[in-house]
Amino acid sequence: MLAARLYGTKDLRIEEMPEPEPGPGEVKIRVAHAGICGTDLHEYFETPRATHEPNPLTGATLPQTLGHEFAGTVVERGAGVDRVAPGDRVCVRPIRTCGVCPRCTAGLSHLCTALAAIGVTAPGGGLAQYVVVPADAAVPLPDGLSLEQGALVEPMAVGLNAVERAHVPWGGSALVAGAGAVGMGVLFALKAHGVHDVTVVEPSPARRAAAERHGARVLDPAAVDVVEEVMRHTRGRGVDAAVECSGRPEALDGAIRSVAAQAPVVMVALYSGPVAVDASVVRLAELALLGAEAYPDGVFERVIEHMAAGRYPTGGWLDHIPLADAVAGLHDVRDGRCVKVLVDIPSTSS
Ligand SMILES: [Zn+2]
Ligand SMILES: [Zn+2]
Numbered sequence: 479m480l481a482a483r484l485y486g487t488k489d490l491r492i493e494e495m496p497e498p499e500p501g502p503g504e505v506k507i508r509v510a511h512a513g514i515c516g517t518d519l520h521e522y523f524e525t526p527r528a529t530h531e532p533n534p535l536t537g538a539t540l541p542q543t544l545g546h547e548f549a550g551t552v553v554e555r556g557a558g559v560d561r562v563a564p565g566d567r568v569c570v571r572p573i574r575t576c577g578v579c580p581r582c583t584a585g586l587s588h589l590c591t592a593l594a595a596i597g598v599t600a601p602g603g604g605l606a607q608y609v610v611v612p613a614d615a616a617v618p619l620p621d622g623l624s625l626e627q628g629a630l631v632e633p634m635a636v637g638l639n640a641v642e643r644a645h646v647p648w649g650g651s652a653l654v655a656g657a658g659a660v661g662m663g664v665l666f667a668l669k670a671h672g673v674h675d676v677t678v679v680e681p682s683p684a685r686r687a688a689a690e691r692h693g694a695r696v697l698d699p700a701a702v703d704v705v706e707e708v709m710r711h712t713r714g715r716g717v718d719a720a721v722e723c724s725g726r727p728e729a730l731d732g733a734i735r736s737v738a739a740q741a742p743v744v745m746v747a748l749y750s751g752p753v754a755v756d757a758s759v760v761r762l763a764e765l766a767l768l769g770a771e772a773y774p775d776g777v778f779e780r781v782i783e784h785m786a787a788g789r790y791p792t793g794g795w796l797d798h799i800p801l802a803d804a805v806a807g808l809h810d811v812r813d814g815r816c817v818k819v820l821v822d823i824p825s826t827s828s
Pocket of ligand 1: 518546547
């Protein structure tokens with residue numbers, strides 16, 4: 479089968495490898511679509527998290543097949559699997575956890591200190607024709623959802639968790655910094671939570687257009703003073719919450735200066751290093767700086783329910799590319815030319 483395997487920084491090869499076969503408790507999936515996201519950019523352009531030393535939890539090493547946002551059809555199951563059957567359409571919750579650390583035993587396994595992810599630091603990955611995953615990672619899709627939507631459940635779950643962390647009041651207002659896929663997921667999740675006054679800050683014209691099409695008020699941070707605009711819009715009060723999805727230090731600074739007193743600022747972006755925060759702004763307005771990581775148990779299922787109710791429209795923010803163009807897709811996402819790139823996986827190698 480064909481797979482896109484990462485050998486090191488900026489070295490992704492699309493090559494033939496043997497098809498994996500499911501062992502006990504595992505399922506084999508024929509992948510239909512796999513998304514490219516900010517994590518993949520970090521893996522490809524910066525430093526792969528998988529190394530030549532086997533991952534202590536999962537045994538993963540380089541080369542690592544990329545792709546942790548994917549959906550497909552179950553083709554085979556190993557002994558003891560009754561959760562899904564061949565023919566079922568599934569998406570995959572990629573995180574793998576140790577089950578024994580203090581966070582896992584406290585019910586916070588998505589924050590496991592040994593956390594690994596399929597397609598990053600666990601064997602397999604969705605940028606391949608077939609993948610074998612533990613059966614408990616396969617989440618069935620209801621009949622009304624497409625495999626394209628299935629491949630979006632993972633990034634939308636990241637956005638929904640960020641919004642659930644913020645507890646924005648119904649009918650309230652919010653600022654979203656960055657309109658990549660997670661930013662779009664935050665926008666959709668805010669609307670699902672009754673928050674329709676959403677300002678999205680985004681320098682890329684393509685991404686601003688996508689957010690605007692889906693009901694956001696958009697600001698170009700290169701053209702306007704974001705904090706001034708937000709304060710004018712809210713008559714000096716500030717928005718009820720901000721969600722920082724861009725990873726840019728100036729966006730986090732804008733977020734803490736744009737929220738109302740005692741409001742939450744949720745950080746869900748990937749930060750490439752330490753980011754300075756003006757602590758006096760946080761103290762004087764009694765702000766709540768919150769992190770949001772991955773997705774606790776139940777978030778995938780809630781995304782799927784919202785999708786089935788039509789709350790994650792797919793118009794105007796998805797680009798499809800063939801597996802052979804995966805490296806070009808990484809550049810397109812990094813350069814902001816697209817919001818979300820889905821790689822279409824061919825069903826045959828020829
Ligand atoms: Zn991702
Ligand atoms: Zn753990």
